[in-house]
Amino acid sequence: MSGGSCLLLSEKHPMATERYNPRASEPKWQKAWAEKKLFEAHNDDPRPKYYMLEMFPYPSGRIHIGHVRNYTMGDVVARYKRAKGFNVLHPIGWDAFGLPAENAARDNNVNPRDWTYANIKTMKGQLKSMGLSWDWAREFATCDASYYKHQQKMFLDFWKAGLAERKSAKVNWDPVDMTVLANEQVIDGRGWRSGALVEQRDLTQWFFKITSMAQELLDSLSTLERWPDKVKLMQANWIGRSEGLLIRWPLAAATAPAGERELEVYTTRPDTIFGASFMAIAADHPLTKRAAEDNAELAAFIKDIKRGGTATAEIETAEKKGFDTGIRVVHPFDESWTLPVYVANFVLMDYGTGAIFGCPSGDQRDLDFANKYGLPVIPVVMPQGADARTFQITEEAYTDDGVMINSRFLDGMTPQAAFDEVATRLSGIAIGNRPQAERKVQFRLRDWLVSRQRCWGAPIPVIYCDDCGAVPVRAENLPVELPDHLSFDKPGNPLDNHPTWKHVDCPQCGKPARRDTDTMDTFVDSSWYFARFTDPWNEAAPTTMAVVDGKNGWLPVNQYIGGVEHAILHLLYSRFFTRAMKATGHLNVVEEPFDGLFTQGMVVHETYRIGSGANGQYVTPAEVRVDMIDGERKAALISDGTPVEIGAIEKMSKSKKNVVDPDDILANYGADTARWFVLSDSPPDRDVIWTEAGVEGAHRFVQRVWRQVSEAAPALAGVSPAQGVSGPALELSRMAHRAAKQVAEDIERIAFNKGIARLYELVNAIQTLAPAGAFTAGKSEPSGSNVLGGGSLNPENAPALRQALEMLVIMIAPMMPHLADECWSTLGGTGFVAERPWPVYDPALVVDSEIVLPVQVNGKKRGDLTIARDADQGAVEKAVLALDFVQKALEGKAPRKVIIVPQRIVNVVA
RNA sequence: GCGGACGUGGCGGAAUUGGUAGACGCAAGGGACUUAAAAUCCCUCGAUCUCUGAUCGUACGGGUUCGAUUCCCGUCGUCCGCACCA
Numbered sequence: 001m002s003g004g005s006c007l008l009l010s011e012k013h014p015m016a017t018e019r020y021n022p023r024a025s026e027p028k029w030q031k032a033w034a035e036k037k038l039f040e041a042h043n044d045d046p047r048p049k050y051y052m053l054e055m056f057p058y059p060s061g062r063i064h065i066g067h068v069r070n071y072t073m074g075d076v077v078a079r080y081k082r083a084k085g086f087n088v089l090h091p092i093g094w095d096a097f098g099l100p101a102e103n104a105a106r107d108n109n110v111n112p113r114d115w116t117y118a119n120i121k122t123m124k125g126q127l128k129s130m131g132l133s134w135d136w137a138r139e140f141a142t143c144d145a146s147y148y149k150h151q152q153k154m155f156l157d158f159w160k161a162g163l164a165e166r167k168s169a170k171v172n173w174d175p176v177d178m179t180v181l182a183n184e185q186v187i188d189g190r191g192w193r194s195g196a197l198v199e200q201r202d203l204t205q206w207f208f209k210i211t212s213m214a215q216e217l218l219d220s221l222s223t224l225e226r227w228p229d230k231v232k233l234m235q236a237n238w239i240g241r242s243e244g245l246l247i248r249w250p251l252a253a254a255t256a257p258a259g260e261r262e263l264e265v266y267t268t269r270p271d272t273i274f275g276a277s278f279m280a281i282a283a284d285h286p287l288t289k290r291a292a293e294d295n296a297e298l299a300a301f302i303k304d305i306k307r308g309g310t311a312t313a314e315i316e317t318a319e320k321k322g323f324d325t326g327i328r329v330v331h332p333f334d335e336s337w338t339l340p341v342y343v344a345n346f347v348l349m350d351y352g353t354g355a356i357f358g359c360p361s362g363d364q365r366d367l368d369f370a371n372k373y374g375l376p377v378i379p380v381v382m383p384q385g386a387d388a389r390t391f392q393i394t395e396e397a398y399t400d401d402g403v404m405i406n407s408r409f410l411d412g413m414t415p416q417a418a419f420d421e422v423a424t425r426l427s428g429i430a431i432g433n434r435p436q437a438e439r440k441v442q443f444r445l446r447d448w449l450v451s452r453q454r455c456w457g458a459p460i461p462v463i464y465c466d467d468c469g470a471v472p473v474r475a476e477n478l479p480v481e482l483p484d485h486l487s488f489d490k491p492g493n494p495l496d497n498h499p500t501w502k503h504v505d506c507p508q509c510g511k512p513a514r515r516d517t518d519t520m521d522t523f524v525d526s527s528w529y530f531a532r533f534t535d536p537w538n539e540a541a542p543t544t545m546a547v548v549d550g551k552n553g554w555l556p557v558n559q560y561i562g563g564v565e566h567a568i569l570h571l572l573y574s575r576f577f578t579r580a581m582k583a584t585g586h587l588n589v590v591e592e593p594f595d596g597l598f599t600q601g602m603v604v605h606e607t608y609r610i611g612s613g614a615n616g617q618y619v620t621p622a623e624v625r626v627d628m629i630d631g632e633r634k635a636a637l638i639s640d641g642t643p644v645e646i647g648a649i650e651k652m653s654k655s656k657k658n659v660v661d662p663d664d665i666l667a668n669y670g671a672d673t674a675r676w677f678v679l680s681d682s683p684p685d686r687d688v689i690w691t692e693a694g695v696e697g698a699h700r701f702v703q704r705v706w707r708q709v710s711e712a713a714p715a716l717a718g719v720s721p722a723q724g725v726s727g728p729a730l731e732l733s734r735m736a737h738r739a740a741k742q743v744a745e746d747i748e749r750i751a752f753n754k755g756i757a758r759l760y761e762l763v764n765a766i767q768t769l770a771p772a773g774a775f776t777a778g779k780s781e782p783s784g785s786n787v788l789g790g791g792s793l794n795p796e797n798a799p800a801l802r803q804a805l806e807m808l809v810i811m812i813a814p815m816m817p818h819l820a821d822e823c824w825s826t827l828g829g830t831g832f833v834a835e836r837p838w839p840v841y842d843p844a845l846v847v848d849s850e851i852v853l854p855v856q857v858n859g860k861k862r863g864d865l866t867i868a869r870d871a872d873q874g875a876v877e878k879a880v881l882a883l884d885f886v887q888k889a890l891e892g893k894a895p896r897k898v899i900i901v902p903q904r905i906v907n908v909v910a
Numbered sequence: 911g912c913g914g915a916c917g918u919g920g921c922g923g924a925a926u927u928g929g930u931a932g933a934c935g936c937a938a939g940g941g942a943c944u945u946a947a948a949a950u951c952c953c954u955c956g957a958u959c960u961c962u963g964a965u966c967g968u969a970c971g972g973g974u975u976c977g978a979u980u981c982c983c984g985u986c987g988u989c990c991g992c993a994c995c996a
Contacts, residue, residue: 757934854930
């Protein structure tokens with residue numbers, strides 16, 4: 001066992017059959033498929049449509065093993081669906097805008113465009129060697145002007161429709177990437193790409209109004225039956241709906257700054273209103289600003305918490321701090337009850353109203369705050385059955401359901417009833433022209449900030465004129481193309497620094513004006529590419545209404561496959577974009593872009609390290625050999641035998657060096673072996689551990705199939721396939737037909753590992769019933785248990801063997817398409833396997849006429865009963881009670897009960 | 911802190927609605943073939959014991975059931991998402 005090179009393919013064999021050589025075979029078939037345009041879909045093909053899509057790659061330079069797994073899975077589904085008679089659309093393109101190109105451009109003094117297209121060329125070559133059944137005729141990159149032109153058109157359409165707007169807001173600023181980020185792109189307070197602590201800045205930027213669809217995006221999750229629950233839950237949490245009450249608290253006149261009358265708060269727990277003991281408002285709250293005008297101490301406090309609070313991450317860990325403004329509010333249900341108003345560092349200005357009422361007994365954070373500042377703690381909800389007179393809250397808030405106490409007219413109610421009672425009463429009281437409280441649904445979701453201060457993206461097609469303001473670029477002037485030359489000499493956005501690009505005349509008045517030098521978030525590019533694939537040739541419009549969706553259209557994507565890391569960002573944005581496209585006339589009916597979603601696991605690998613601690617150095621699997629020494633796996637450097645420590649199994653990463661290069665695998669073993677390996681063993685949604693031994697196992701299987709087929713082929717020349725009727729031929733047909741049924745079901749359910757196990761079983765059975773080698777070598781063993789007779793293939797059995805092998809070849813084709821075609825042509829088949837339909841199984845062959853029923857006594861298996869499949873319950877019971885071990889267990893007594901689960905099991909209760 | 915998922919041999923994992931636990935693969939051990947190696951083929955492979963059989967066994971402790979890997983309650987552990995969201 002080693003992680004190093006492999007010589008398998010260069011070995012010479014004196015045996016009759018040559019080893020299968022993927023290096024010769026795979027390019028041959030890839031070329032033949034391309035020439036036949038086998039995988040190009042036609043929009044006017046009358047067969048039922050099936051749209052199979054994998055998340056398209058970013059052209060980083062080289063493919064990684066995760067691509068191999070993702071695209072193999074999609075290819076299995078695409079090839080299978082073709083065999084099932086569908087007109088399959090299986091396109092590929094490039095998510096080609098983004099920061100790595102800019103960084104490469106800056107560091108190596110190249111044009112980001114050249115860098116990107118060179119990478120695409122390299123990766124395209126690599127991916128083509130995998131034999132994926134993609135429709136390359138529809139390929140595009142999002143950095144093609146012919147693509148982003150339409151995106152710019154849709155941006156303007158969204159603007160016109162009120163789905164995009166320019167507004168000033170507090171935004172996340174990434175100080176390393178020097179750009180703003182959307183909320184979704186801030187992870188643990190850091191930029192999703194740079195990892196830098198994100199700062200808050202007030203800027204005027206473009207937003208897509210995704211919040212206007214918050215309710216709809218939430219509700220429609222329940223219609224996505226073929227999405228993982230996990231992803232739906234993550235989206236639901238992200239949208240973060242809550243139901244509450246907006247309550248206006250009058251300020252006590254003597255304590256309020258001049259002109260200030262009330263404080264409006266949002267709460268989801270109005271039932272706890274009699275447990276309120278303080279109000280807390282954000283540092284940015286207007287009332288805070290008023291209060292600080294003549295309170296230097298407060299002003300200093302605000303300055304202090306704002307300094308600590310520029311970075312989101314710091315807010316999260318900061319100690320809870322408050323400052324009593326001296327302002328008092330009056331309790332809505334008791335004019336004589338006033339509560340202090342604090343400025344607190346834990347209250348966020350951009351959620352709710354930026355103000356809360358604190359109920360210490362029902363909220364841990366409020367309790368901590370109250371204990372710190374000596375504020376009252378009044379229990380208002382207690383568990384069922386507790387004693388209201390003695391129930392107390394000291395260190396731990398009570399947040400569960402229960403009974404209302406210490407709450408006057410709410411006492412004895414459930415919190416839910418109390419919620420409604422408070423809502424009803426306060427809604428009925430008017431202050432000025434408005435009720436004192438109203439029900440309000442609040443979302444956590446914020447609008448999608450799409451402006452980026454970057455040069456390698458789709459330009460925002462807006463011109464700013466001193467007189468006319470923000471003016472859309474005229475449709476006939478689209479696309480707004482990026483300039484050919486970009487200079488990274490100066491800091492900041494090269495588009496902004498460009499000497500001429502931004503200077504244009506106002507489309508409205510003709511006066512000199514300036515372009516928007518921001519580009520769109522690259523997640524905009526990937527929010528509609530799936531729609532563009534349906535007709536990438538349309539120059540006039542983003543989509544062609546006749547084919548994009550609806551009766552004769554492609555969308556929604558039937559099966560989408562990609563990484564779970566896009567569970568929120570890409571998938572939520574795409575769902576919004578699809579709705580926005582429908583609203584602006586770019587789609588007919590579809591609102592959900594992806595009917596079926598599958599999130600595949602990662603490819604992980606052991607790590608290898610020399611030395612430990614700070615001196616430890618990771619080494620690549622290719623440099624290491626692993627041997628079994630005294631039952632223990634030991635690793636050492638191949639070069640000089642230096643001992644190497646075997647570390648944890650982790651996601652492949654450059655820093656841990658636990659990467660395997662797909663190119664090496666493809667060169668050593670071929671695409672089919674790589675494809676087969678990434679599909680076997682682990683369920684597709686879980687991580688798969690890459691091991692050299694596993695790859696070699698996959699390669700052994702490739703050779704086994706080849707040997708089986710190629711050695712039987714001469715004996716099968718001129719034989720027509722047919723089902724076997726008896727003996728080993730019948731058994732062979734049973735196995736093949738059963739596999740045809742099961743493998744299809746497994747692929748439909750995206751359980752490729754199980755389908756592969758079935759195929760192993762089938763090959764094992766074929767090998768037992770028709771031993772390879774017997775056809776060519778003179779040393780066969782004639783036997784009644786296989787299809788041979790007298791040392792060669794019994795002619796009576798030949799049709800069944802031919803059928804089983806043909807079925808096998810068609811069934812392995814989705815996973816190992818090159819080997820399948822090589823086998824197919826060796827068997828004398830015409831055309832390509834990809835043109836063959838999926839084998840139809842004979843239902844009579846997949847059920848046995850006799851079944852083996854396990855027999856339990858008192859729930860423990862004691863033996864089997866072989867009986868006719870259609871035997872009735874009475875016959876089964878009789879036969880069971882006659883069994884030796886049952887008789888013995890019953891000791892002559894009658895059974896208390898006999899439970900017969902038809903076709904499954906019998907349990908005798910003694 | 912909140913929400914969710916998961917826990918099965920030496921390893922990856924099967925077991926479709928509660929019905930034979932360990933399919934299939936990997937690793938390991940033994941054998942055949944070979945001058946030798948590779949390749950290939952055959953056999954063994956959850957644990958224990960009084961070994962032609964029996965007992966135990968799906969993280970741990972309970973429960974429901976004729977029957978539990980599967981359902982319920984509790985404990986422990988691992989992973990993921992969100993996180994001062996009022």
